[in-house]
Amino acid sequence: MPSRSPSSASSIIHCYPDRKRSDGGGMGRGRAPCCAKVGLNRGSWTPQEDMRLIAYIQKHGHANWRALPKQAGLLRCGKSCRLRWINYLRPDLKRGNFTADEEETIIKLHGLLGNKWSKIASCLPGRTDNEIKNVWNTHLKKRVSQREKPGDTKNKGKAADASDDADAHSPSSSASSSTTTANNNNGSSSSGDTACTSKEPETVEVSLIEQDIDISDMLMDAPTEELLAGLAAPMPTSPCSSSSLATTTCVGAVSDELLDLPEIDLEPEIWSIIDGYGGAAVVSGDATVPCTASPGEEGTEWWVENLEKELGLWGPMDESLAHPDPLGQVSYPGPLTETEGDPVSTYFRSGPTASPLREIASPAVLSGVPVRFGVEGRV
């Protein structure tokens, strides 16, 4: 079966198409707009918009999505900003294809929970409900129905079968899955990040279905991580994924999983700034608390400010900074362009487990030295 492999690459391209779909035009995705919010951008996000959103959230958090776009100078509705952040820009997102383990976990959890994507996502650190939903609809549903076919040779329920299947269905998944799996299995790396699919996938596979699971509990408000912690003993208890992430306990958890990154030569003070900066909300993916409230805010302020200056985003968050073009598109002053050189797309090309905030433009990046945004990538 073809083509999950290109997904990483192609999704990058997906990120910043020419916007002809959305330029003020009626060609946005999905249905017609429900609200009369004319003049707002729709459709794919530009790097400028991404940067603006990232910078704003890094600096102020996202306590109020509705007010955020205006305060950030984005011509977007709050919902759109929220989705973009949760599904794409959040620092703790795992990129790349799903591993066989992750897929098995999804299948099992779906069997237990049904289409409770956010619940399922809370068991898959770094994965969003939207992503999981997509994977389910495009791959796993078919696979499951195939397995259920009587007489189907694949229906033998062997673990090997599952992984074979997964590998078969997603060639790329093998490529990136090896990457991701390597990360997952990196003992020192996965301390917080991986919950269900963490260090010991085998354990998870077994435990998720074989232990007693009180589905009613899972469907209730009990944090999924606790439930799963009960299901799989060795499992770390800080799943950080999905849109529900903001409500889960993730502080400091995500971080180590993403350590398996190329060595980056950083000035020590950069790290200390980042340390002071990202220790709390942002790193955890919970940016509801303005980061400026965290320790080391002075350095933080300086750093964010610098970043914004470099990006041409700095200045009062004022809509006057936004210059809608004739098509209704916003452009901001600054060096960003939608070319290969732009920090966001550059970041997205950097690899499956890379996170948008990690290597996104910073002064160092712009001068050719990658620097990571959040602490979670710290070595």
Add this chain to the structure above:
DNA sequence: AATGACCCCAACCGCTCCCTA
């Protein structure tokens, strides 16, 4: 090389839930 079919997934919509006054 060109074209059509299929697949992927980011982003949309509308509904529901939750919180606050």
Add this chain to the structure above:
DNA sequence: ATAGGGAGCGGTTGGGGTCAT
């Protein structure tokens, strides 16, 4: 108790990429 507003969730859409012919 309840009404209103905001956030979150799940279902759906369709542009663009990839594969097959």
